[in-house]
Amino acid sequence: MKMPVDRRSFLHGACALPLLNTSVLVRAAALPTRTVTVPAPFDMPGITVPDFRMSRTFLITDFGASPVDKARTSTAIARAIDAANAAGSGIVVVPAGTWPTGKIHLKSNVNLHLAKGATLRFSDEPQDYLPAVQTSWEGIECFNYSPLIYAFGCENVAITGKGRLEPVLDRWTIWSARPKPHMDALVALYNMAYRNVPVRERQMAVGANNLRPHLIQFNRCRNVLVEDISIEGSPFWTLHPLLCRDVVIRRISIRAHGHNNDGVDPEMSQNVLIEDCQFDQGDDAISVKSGRDMDAWRLAAPCRNVVVRNCRIVNGHQLMAVGSELSAGIENILVDNCHFIGDGKGADDHAVPINNLLFVKTNERRGGFVKNIHMTNVSATSIAGGVLAVETDVLYQWKTLLPTYVRRLTPIEGLYVSDIDVKAAKFVCRITADRQMPVRDVQLNRVRVGTTTETPIVTENVIGFSTTTTVRDGGPTRAKRNPSARS
Structure with a gap:
């Protein structure tokens, strides 16, 4: 059965992996990269990863982050990421301490760095992960609650450091029970994919659908590095590189015992x-x-x-x-x-x-x-x-x-x-x-x-x-x- 392909879906598909936004590519050229060579019993290309050693640092407390204020910390992290991206490249530093936050959206040429002793504690309030973003649920594309850390169409992006990601899980644990409204939503999503409904029209962050977000998703990204962090718990899949090219994940520690973890x-x-x-x-x-x-x-x-x-x-x-x-x-x-x-x-x-x-x-x-x-x-x-x-x-x-x-x-x-x-x-x-x-x-x-x-x-x-x-x-x-x- 041959399915029709709409232009938007095609441009956002696998063939678009090398065709990231032109302005992103211009900025990315200024950031050094390294090539990781990996022996394998097949033709394994070298993997390109970003090198942030010469990049400026952007401390989230300089942008107003507060250990007792989720809204201020969320805003500060977003502003620091914007500043690092505008500078051509940068390391956004989360210092030691526990920092409450909502969603984090990364941008090209940005390294989110968690210092030793730093903990990002993510809210379990669904509204903190709206508006909905283009993501997927178990292999089917849709718009859903934002992953807790999310990057879409980025190049040269990283999460590093000896710190910790620790989401609050109370709401997500309730959602993992998969009652009938949730199962009905999955059937509806599958049928939309079967009918080739445009992805933007597959809006799942509504009602009692309760599709839990990923902890980390890199969606259609290139040159991705995740190293040294520790993770305690996840609402859904923990680390999800989707339609990405050149990804290195090293020295991370995950403990996540929930459903679909x-x-x-x-x-x-x-x-x-x-x-x-x-x-x-x-x-x-x-x-x-x-x-x-x-x-x-x-x-x-x-x-x-x-x-x-x-x-x-x-x-x-x-x-x-x-x-x-x-x-x-x-x-x-x-x-x-x-x-x-x-x-x-x-x-x-x-x-x-x-x-x-x-x-x-x-x-x-x-x-x-x-x-x-x-x-x-x-x-x-x-x-x-x-x-x-x-x-x-x-x-x-x-x-x-x-x-x-x-x-x-x-x-x-x-x-x-x-x-x-x-x-x-x-x-x-x-x-x-x-x-x-x-x-x-x-x-x-x-x-x-x-x-x-x-x-x-x-x-x-x-x-x-x-x-x-x-x-x-x-x-x-x-x-x-x-x-x-x-x-």
Whole structure:
């Protein structure tokens, strides 16, 4: 099914990534950049990040910030960002102390720097995140409450420092219950995308829709740097680079145990490095995405060239999830030297145990593609799932919310997993593919699992499967194949 593309949506889509505002590009040329080289088993371009070492500083207290006045602090931060941007580049400094604030909108050539001992405490009052901005909800574009920190169409933008982001969560926790008005709003949004309603007309920050905002979203940005900060809690997805190019996220620490609290969600983005981070999540630690169904087919921006290395995971549903929003395609992903260090039990405050180290999930509606996914040198203690899981019928609540309007299966090929050490798991590998679209070319090499409680390896409709797996205590391998499959 070919969807019509309106001019505004096209200009704001993936093809517009290199075509940022001309005035922004002129200013950005004055700010030095650096190139980060990342080894990978695919052609990984150098990643450009901004270099603010020679930039002026803009202290928010010089613009009227007050530790006891949210409105004054919000205004001061906005004024400091404006001043830094007008100067050509600048570092907006949040000094030690606790600073109440509403939304923060970044601009090109600006580094929001949280000094050691600084805490930005974000309000949970929905009106503090209005007017609505162009964003997305689980892979569908819309206008919704502003992310707590938001950048749209920016170049050379950063969040750095040893300080802390700490949103108040009371209102967002109530909203996470997803009552019927919220679910009705999701159905309405999906139907608007199906009918190709212009994004500006998809106004979701109304009534009882209660679509929670992201904590941090970089939307259609280039040359993004996030480093050293710590995060305590998030209303929704924590850090979301959407339709971005050249992103480095390093040495951050996240503890967010709420509903849908993924750590980092690179979506329809290219050339992304996530390194030396710690994740303590109520959902996936890292989830690579590329949009949902009609919207993603319209934008046609695959997520590619994502490297995750040297990270530690305390809690999270998956170490690395691929999908289920993957309709524009996902390729060239590397997870290297990452380690699940939790006890596998989670905690009472919505922390969760790791299910799988690598989980590829899709369904009959997604289309897209998944190819060339690598995981190497990963260890875990006790996990509730397995080293590799692939499921092609993951619809969650959408199975009953909406019928399948357009059926497009997802080709999945090239899953390479090696040098894995797990103490205990339910299984090693479980792949359940559609008979009409077998998964192709799966390799598990030097995978060691201490004990499994179920059949270690199960493959259904897989063509080209090989493994060198050691299980000290587990049941027999089982393979169910379509007539053309071979293992």
